[in-house]
Amino acid sequence: MRTLSLALLVGSVSAFGLVPTRLLAVPRSGLGTSPTAVPAEVERWRGGAIAAQSLTFDDSYRSQITTLIPMLDARGLRGTFFLVSEWVDLMVWRSSWDDWGTVLRESGHEMASHSARHQENYDLAGAIQGLTGLNAVDLAYELEHSKAQIRTQLGLPDGLVFAYPYSIFNPTVRAATANHYLAARAVSGATVSATPADFYAIGSYAWEQTHTWQDMIVATNTAIARGEWAVDMIHGCDGEGWSPPASTDYALYFDHIKAQSDLGVLWVAPFGEVVRYIKERDAATVDGQGVHTAAVTSTQPLPPTPVRLTISFPAPAAWTTIQATDEGGQPVPARIVQRNGLPYALVDVLPEAPGEVAEVTVSGS
Numbered sequence: 001m002r003t004l005s006l007a008l009l010v011g012s013v014s015a016f017g018l019v020p021t022r023l024l025a026v027p028r029s030g031l032g033t034s035p036t037a038v039p040a041e042v043e044r045w046r047g048g049a050i051a052a053q054s055l056t057f058d059d060s061y062r063s064q065i066t067t068l069i070p071m072l073d074a075r076g077l078r079g080t081f082f083l084v085s086e087w088v089d090l091m092v093w094r095s096s097w098d099d100w101g102t103v104l105r106e107s108g109h110e111m112a113s114h115s116a117r118h119q120e121n122y123d124l125a126g127a128i129q130g131l132t133g134l135n136a137v138d139l140a141y142e143l144e145h146s147k148a149q150i151r152t153q154l155g156l157p158d159g160l161v162f163a164y165p166y167s168i169f170n171p172t173v174r175a176a177t178a179n180h181y182l183a184a185r186a187v188s189g190a191t192v193s194a195t196p197a198d199f200y201a202i203g204s205y206a207w208e209q210t211h212t213w214q215d216m217i218v219a220t221n222t223a224i225a226r227g228e229w230a231v232d233m234i235h236g237c238d239g240e241g242w243s244p245p246a247s248t249d250y251a252l253y254f255d256h257i258k259a260q261s262d263l264g265v266l267w268v269a270p271f272g273e274v275v276r277y278i279k280e281r282d283a284a285t286v287d288g289q290g291v292h293t294a295a296v297t298s299t300q301p302l303p304p305t306p307v308r309l310t311i312s313f314p315a316p317a318a319w320t321t322i323q324a325t326d327e328g329g330q331p332v333p334a335r336i337v338q339r340n341g342l343p344y345a346l347v348d349v350l351p352e353a354p355g356e357v358a359e360v361t362v363s364g365s
């Protein structure tokens with residue numbers, strides 16, 4: 001069987017604020033037969049999934065560590081944990097930095113910020129103001145100290161995501177948050193469009209104890225029907241935390257999510273990973289002719305700690321297997337999928353910093 005190969009180049013060149021990223025697919029040996037002239041594309045979601053889902057957990061509860069995280073790990077699902085940084089260790093009955101360090105190292109869940117103290121800040125009418133009730137100095141403390149504490153304790157690079165305490169924010173809080181974080185979660189009871197209108201007001205579904213797992217899969221199903229992103233806001237379970245559902249309901253829900261993921265319908269990923277994917281995807285445009293050439297250009301710099309983008313292109317009809325390697329010869333995730341009876345190659349390409357070019361070589365047979 002003849003073996004074909006081609007190269008994908010991803011990179012970007014800085015030019016005074018204009019930062020184009022290029023992806024080129026160049027035949028290395030033999031052109032094969034491309035079944036159609038459909039150009040290569042960047043997939044809406046990783047792996048060619050129809051929709052995305054993020055499971056996010058607030059307030060650093062003990063039951064997240066003892067019950068919910070083992071349930072996620074058993075299913076290979078990764079979530080986002082919005083920590084209230086001064087509650088960690090201070091309320092050791094709840095959770096410790098050792099706990100979260102272990103979760104990060106052993107399970108790869110995302111660690112994120114939910115402010116330093118989760119302050120209520122009541123107004124004169126007795127309504128909770130959250131961060132909007134703070135002066136500029138205290139607001140800066142909640143945002144900056146929380147991020148610094150999480151990064152220092154867990155050894156994380158910059159680029160954390162944030163969740164507003166009580167989901168309350170205003171233009172002042174939003175602007176301050178944007179100075180320190182990659183994106184922020186609020187609450188909406190609706191799915192998020194494939195490109196959020198505002199990365200600092202990303203909506204979510206709050207899971208309260210009155211909700212069954214069947215209530216919650218509405219968000220997932222809506223996201224699948226629309227090609228959108230479902231974000232869940234989860235607290236504790238089995239009596240701990242704000243409005244806690246039973247762990248048995250979570251188990252059924254996580255089973256459903258995993259099944260959709262296994263089918264390739266749903267991309268389940270931490271909140272910040274989906275944000276990075278969207279930013280990289282939307283900065284990329286592709287032209288070219290499928291397996292022969294494809295080019296992706298970008299006018300935006302990459303987010304901190306970029307993630308892999310899934311590129312697809314029609315594969316030669318004979319291809320049933322595919323291998324991809326980067327410039328260093330390391331394997332790059334790639335597979336062949338069937339779409340309308342035709343083989344397509346999906347390759348997860350990791351963009352590099354502006355001015356750099358990442359090359360991926362693909363071969364199939």
Ligand SMILES: [Zn+2]
Pocket residue numbers: 058059114118165166
């Ligand atoms: Zn909270």
